[in-house]
Structures are given as C-alpha cells and as structure tokens.
Amino acid sequence: MLVSLSIQNFAIIDSCEMELQEGMTALTGETGAGKSILLDALGLVLGDRADANSVKQGAKRAEISACFQPPEQSPVWSWLEEREFDDDNSCILRRIVSREGKSRGYINDRPVSIQTLKTVGQMLIDIHGQHEHQSITRSKVQKQLLDSTLPNKRALDKVSKAFTELEQVKLKLDRLTDETRTNTDRIDMLRFQIQEFEHLKTNREETDSIEARHKQLANSGRLVETGNAIIELLEGDHGAYAQLTQANRQLSKLAALEPEAKSWSDALNTALINCDEASSSLRDYLSSLDIDGEQLEWLDQRLLSLDRLAKKHKVDIKDLCDLCEKLELELETLDFSDADIEKLQQEFQAKQEVYRNACAALHRQRQRAARALGEAVSGSMNTLGMEGGVFECEVHADESKVSAEGWDTIKFVVSPNPGQATGEISKIASGGELSRISLAIQLQTTSYESVNAFIFDEVDSGIGGGVAETVGNFLRQLAENAQVLCVTHLPQVASQAHHHQRVSKSVKNGQTMTGLEDLGQEQRVEEIARMLGGRKITNKTRQHASEMINAAG
Numbered sequence: 001m002l003v004s005l006s007i008q009n010f011a012i013i014d015s016c017e018m019e020l021q022e023g024m025t026a027l028t029g030e031t032g033a034g035k036s037i038l039l040d041a042l043g044l045v046l047g048d049r050a051d052a053n054s055v056k057q058g059a060k061r062a063e064i065s066a067c068f069q070p071p072e073q074s075p076v077w078s079w080l081e082e083r084e085f086d087d088d089n090s091c092i093l094r095r096i097v098s099r100e101g102k103s104r105g106y107i108n109d110r111p112v113s114i115q116t117l118k119t120v121g122q123m124l125i126d127i128h129g130q131h132e133h134q135s136i137t138r139s140k141v142q143k144q145l146l147d148s149t150l151p152n153k154r155a156l157d158k159v160s161k162a163f164t165e166l167e168q169v170k171l172k173l174d175r176l177t178d179e180t181r182t183n184t185d186r187i188d189m190l191r192f193q194i195q196e197f198e199h200l201k202t203n204r205e206e207t208d209s210i211e212a213r214h215k216q217l218a219n220s221g222r223l224v225e226t227g228n229a230i231i232e233l234l235e236g237d238h239g240a241y242a243q244l245t246q247a248n249r250q251l252s253k254l255a256a257l258e259p260e261a262k263s264w265s266d267a268l269n270t271a272l273i274n275c276d277e278a279s280s281s282l283r284d285y286l287s288s289l290d291i292d293g294e295q296l297e298w299l300d301q302r303l304l305s306l307d308r309l310a311k312k313h314k315v316d317i318k319d320l321c322d323l324c325e326k327l328e329l330e331l332e333t334l335d336f337s338d339a340d341i342e343k344l345q346q347e348f349q350a351k352q353e354v355y356r357n358a359c360a361a362l363h364r365q366r367q368r369a370a371r372a373l374g375e376a377v378s379g380s381m382n383t384l385g386m387e388g389g390v391f392e393c394e395v396h397a398d399e400s401k402v403s404a405e406g407w408d409t410i411k412f413v414v415s416p417n418p419g420q421a422t423g424e425i426s427k428i429a430s431g432g433e434l435s436r437i438s439l440a441i442q443l444q445t446t447s448y449e450s451v452n453a454f455i456f457d458e459v460d461s462g463i464g465g466g467v468a469e470t471v472g473n474f475l476r477q478l479a480e481n482a483q484v485l486c487v488t489h490l491p492q493v494a495s496q497a498h499h500h501q502r503v504s505k506s507v508k509n510g511q512t513m514t515g516l517e518d519l520g521q522e523q524r525v526e527e528i529a530r531m532l533g534g535r536k537i538t539n540k541t542r543q544h545a546s547e548m549i550n551a552a553g
Contacts, residue, residue: 001453001483002125003067007041009059013514018501024479026494027487028527029503034514035487038503039127039457042066045095046125047118052101057511065094068124071452076123085110091124093117125453128435135451136412136438137426143410146393148445149369155362156405162355163404169351173344180341183334190331196309197324227286234279241279244272356399359406366395366408373444380440381416384474385467388418391437412441436463439474442482453483464490472496476552491531495548500524524549 005018012034029035044050045064055062068091070076080086087108094106095117105117126135135141147156234240248268255261303317310317370393377391394411401407413422416433429437435456442454456475463471472493475484479498488494500519507513519527528545529537 001069002042002485003069004065005038005042005045005067006063006065007038008063009056010041010044010054010062010064011037011056011514012505012511013037013041014056016514016516018516019518020483020485021499022479022483023498024476024484024486024496025499025501026497027485027501027503028489028494028531030505031489032505034505035503036457037514038516039455039487042125042455043127044097045093045117046121046127047105047114047116050095050097050101050103052097052099054097055099059099061096061098063094063096065092067092068453070124074123074452076120079120079123080107091120093120093124123451125455126451127455127457128438136434136441137424139410142393142412143405143408145441145445146366146369146373146395146410147405149373150365151369155358155365158358159355159362159406160404162351162358163402166348166351166355166402169344169348173341173348176341176344179334187331187334190327190334193313194324194327194331197320197327227282231279231282231286234275234282241272241275244268244275248272355402359397359399359408362406363395363397363408366406366410369393370395370410373441376444377437377440380443380474381437383467383470384436384440385463385471386416386433386436390415390422391440392422431457436471439471439478442478443474452481453485454478455485455487457487465492468492469496472552489531491528491545491548494531495528495545496552500527502527521549 001022002020004020005016007013007016007018009015016038018038027035027038040048040054041064044054045066068076070091076091077086080091085108090108092106092108094109095114096104096106103114105112105114107116107120122135128136136145150156232239236242248265251261251265251268255265306317306320310320313320313323315323374390374392378389381389381391392413394413396409396411398407398409401409412425414425414429414433414437415422416429416437420428422428425434425437439456468490469492472490473496475486475493476496476498478484486493486497494500502517502519502523504515504517505513506515517523525542525545526537528548529541532545533541
C-alpha cells in the first residue's frame, strides 16, 4: 500500500504531506483545487516525464517522495533484494526535478534511472483513468488478470514445467550442434593427422628399435672391413697369434734355465686361448652378419618418414605413439556421433509433445475462464452506466509461440454502448469508461496480487444517481482486499469511503497554494453536504450527507 506522499515545491504546492491508510480513501475538493496536481506528483515519482514547469515558481527544485509497504508476496521485494536495495525492509521512491529540467530518481536513497522508477512503480500501484499507468491495457497484465480467475494453477504449472524441460533439452541440443559445427575444422584436422599415423603403421616397439637396426645396417660395410682386418691382425703370418706362439716356444726353452718362466708360459697360453676365442667369435659374427641392401633402403625411407612426422609435430620419434594416442583421445572428445544428436532430437520432440499437450489444456481452461469473465464484467458494466455494453476476453492460440506462460495471446475488447462494434479496450473506451471497466475487472479478479494499491481518477465521469452509488459500492468492495484512493466529484462515491481527504486552494502573499486536509466525521459531513447542495448548505442537506455516510458504514 501507499503509506505516505511528500511533495515539496511542485506546481502550486509549497509543501504537502499526505498520509494514507488501508481501505478506501476519497479525495475531493472544488474544481481546480489541485486534486490532479497530487496525482501528477505521484505519477512523477512513479516515472512519468518531467519538465522545468513542474517546479514551483521561485524554487530551485521540486522533490516528491512516496513511501510504500507492499504485501509480503509482492514481486517488488525480490526485485529489491536482487539489486541490494532492500534496506530495512523499506520501499521509498524519490524524484527530484531541477529548475533547469534535470531529473534524478532514487529507490531507498540509491540513485536509479527514471525507467527503473517506472518499472518499480508498475509493481506497486495501479492508476486508472487518463493516465500512463493504465496497466489493464497491457497484454501481459490482461493475461495475468485472466489467469487469476482459473480454478487452480495446475495447468499453468504444467506448462511452466514442460517449458523448462523443453528449454533444457533445446539448450543441450543447440550446444551440441554448435560445438560440432565449431569443431568441424579441428575434427577434420585430427582425422587427417591420425590417418598419417595409421598410414605409417607406427607402433611403440618399432620406434624403440628402428634407429638401432638402421644404424647397424648402415654401418655393415665398415663392420665387415674392420672385422676382417682384426682377424688378419690376430691370425695372419705375422699376427698376434703367431707372435704369441713363437714367444711361448722361447719361454719353454727359458723354463729349463729359470723355473719362474713356467708361470710366464702359462700366461701366454691363456692369451693364446683368448686370442683364438676372440678370432673365432669375430668370424662367427661376420659370417652371421646379414647385409640386406633392400632392408637398409626400406629402413632409410621408413626412418625418413617417421622423422618428417616427428618434426612436423615437434616431437622425438620415440614419442610419436604417445602423440597419436593423445590425438585419438581429443578426437573422441570432440567428435560427437550422429547418434548423440539424434538421441537429443528424439528427446526434444518428446518434450515438445508434452509442452503442446500442456498448452492445449491451458488454452481450453483459459477459454472457459474468459467466457465467465466476459459475462461477469459485462453484467457489472450494465450497473455502471454502460447499459448494453459488452466486455469480451479473447484467447488466441499461436502454436508457434513458446513461453513459460503457454502459447495464448489475451486481448480485452469492449463495446461500451449498444450497437457499437467491439474494439481493443485501450482504443475504444473513454477515460471514465476505462476506469469503470477496470473497476469491474478488478472486482472479478480479486486474487490478482502483483499490485494491491489502486487509484481511480475520473471514475465517475458522465454518471450520477444510482450508477454513482454502484460505483462507490464497487470501490468499497475492492478496498476490502486492497488500498483504494478515489478522486471524485460525486457524493455517492465519496460517502462510501473509509477515509476522506479534501484538497483546497488558497492565496497567500499573492501566490496560489494547494493544501490537503484529513477530514474528521463532522468535517466529512460538511464536505459531502457541499458536494450535494453546492454553496448553500442546509440542515436537510447535512442530514442527507450524514445518512449517506452512515448507510455506507
């Protein structure tokens, strides 16, 4: 609810403090007293456009503050909390307009844009009449109003749940498709590189031994040449074996003269045996040496290919197998199979079917609720000075539309007068008619919780007598569940209020000023009597006014 409104230096208002309570408050006063100025000030703090003319003559700036106390379930609390504006559980909107036309907005003393003020204002209060805040003309609000009349929320919950699940699968499918498309070049490159490895048929055992085998074959000629030379040195006529044999004969002769020569001879015999074994082993090696020129040529080409591949990837030959395994693992990670996408597509189609069924069920419920709402509001219109008027709530299904609220588009259409074609409520209803139609709708949608403060301006335009009394009665009914502020010229409406405030205009020091007064019981009788009888108020008029107030109470 709107708790208070503080106005400083706005238009012809010097300073005004407006305290409001729960229930219905009537705002009355002579024509031109400034009732509309109060609403203009409130509109300003709710995000209306401002200009330098808003500032009172002689003042540097105008300042308007509005203190609200929304219900616990109001979405404004979560909005404030998300932005860390919820200091001390307060909701105070403030607007400052300078003489130069510059404007600043604040929420709980935090600077915000004017658009932000407008966004929050739409969650706090609904102003009906010739005013920007006619939320009933907005398609989103019309859908909320209709949905508030549904017998239960299960159909809405099913659509919301089906939409969430559908979006989750769609997100996975889109991500998988996008990743596959994005990684196509990398996947093609990986496949090409892995094919290079497969073409070479490389394996870890080969890369460990191929260099050693190639080195052996490449040096086989030198091995044979050097081996034969060694054999010649060992076995030749003047080779080591011959020299050792001759030396051993001489030692045998020396042994007859020197007994120690026997050990020397034994050592030479050992050397002869080792020399013979070395020579024999070397011959065996040379005879077993397989000098395969074709294999050497194949190894040359093989080693060259592996070396090129290793240099291409900047690794050592022995690391090629590890690199191949790494590339294969990356490919497995990136290369989503068609089966994965097909599986998600099937799941997406199944979720679509669930969503369509839920939307169709919600559509049928909305159609039934729309007929009932149309009949109820049309009936109320006939008691609100629009005899023969028709209100309809159109529900159009657009199956291509996907949202958490279903695929329906809701449109309020109205024909205020008999024989007049129906049209969109925002285009065909006058300001007073729109206010009264809105009042009738609000009474039929009492579970509408996003806003619980309403202001009705010009709600009594063009009516009187019993219709005016009905309007007042309707407003009082609405005030049982919400705060209602009604600007009115009709005593039949004002007498229905729980509270009454009067706007008056005076001249002080040559300047016109607007003031606000909270009326007590006697003052209220006088104000209702003035509205009934004009300038000359009689006791009979006062008695009539008192009876009207008591009857409403």
